Amino acid sequence: MAVCVKDRNKRVLSQNDYCRELCGERVGETCETGCMELYAGDRTQQWKDWGSRVYKNACMHGGFFDVTLLCSTENIITFLQPLKDCYEMALAYYREKGLTKRETEVISLTIRGISNSEICKALSISRATLRTHLNNVYRKFRDLGEEPAFIPANRTAG
Numbered sequence: 001m002a003v004c005v006k007d008r009n010k011r012v013l014s015q016n017d018y019c020r021e022l023c024g025e026r027v028g029e030t031c032e033t034g035c036m037e038l039y040a041g042d043r044t045q046q047w048k049d050w051g052s053r054v055y056k057n058a059c060m061h062g063g064f065f066d067v068t069l070l071c072s073t074e075n076i077i078t079f080l081q082p083l084k085d086c087y088e089m090a091l092a093y094y095r096e097k098g099l100t101k102r103e104t105e106v107i108s109l110t111i112r113g114i115s116n117s118e119i120c121k122a123l124s125i126s127r128a129t130l131r132t133h134l135n136n137v138y139r140k141f142r143d144l145g146e147e148p149a150f151i152p153a154n155r156t157a158g
Contacts, residue, residue, distance in 0.1 A: 002065075002080035008049065008073060010036055022061045022080065034060045035067050035078045049073050057083065057113035064112055087111060097140060106133045 002019035004026075006012050012026040020026075023034060032040070038055050045053060055067040063084055070077040090111050094104055102123075109119045120130050141147060 001082075002078070004031075004035070004078040004080075006031060006036075006076045006078070008075065010076065013075070019078075019080070035069060035080065036076075038067060039069055039071075039076065083112075097144065097146075099137060099140065103133050103137050106130065107137060110134070 001016075002022050003016045004012060004019045004023070005014045009030065010032065011030050012028065015023070015026060023031070035055075035058075037060075038058060039053070042053060045051065049071055050073065051071055053069045053071065055069075058065050058067045060067075060080075063082060064087070065083060066081045068079040068081075070079075087108075091104070091108055094107050099107065105123060106119060109122060114122070116127060116130055119125075120127055123130075125133075
């Protein structure tokens with residue numbers, strides 16, 4: 001997990017080794033990229049300089065991360081949890097369930113939080129075809145008496 005502490009002006013006060021590996025040595029510099037882009041673009045928070053914020057499945061630094069920012073009037077503490085291992089576990093789980101190659105491709109994008117329209121574009125398929133693949137996956141899991149454990153809840157609700 002990458003950890004970074006910044007002051008209220010976004011000047012980096014400290015970084016752990018993994019943070020330095022991702023972002024480079026930034027101590028003493030003002031940071032405006034990566035997690036700070038999420039922070040700057042977040043208009044949903046009532047108090048800009050206070051509280052915690054969680055950004056699931058954020059794409060940055062060439063990978064996907066769950067990002068948590070702890071914000072006070074003095075500091076912004078960032079935790080970047082890489083999701084690569086989680087995705088690999090999820091794909092291994094799905095491969096064991098007898099999915100077709102195309103269903104596995106669809107699921108690999110779905111678990112990363114990619115939107116349906118982006119999946120259609122990436123795989124050059126129609127929305128109807130995507131819907132068919134997803135319905136087949138859900139049916140296979142229902143037949144096994146299981147829930148598709150790694151698919152985001154908003155994809156399986158209703």
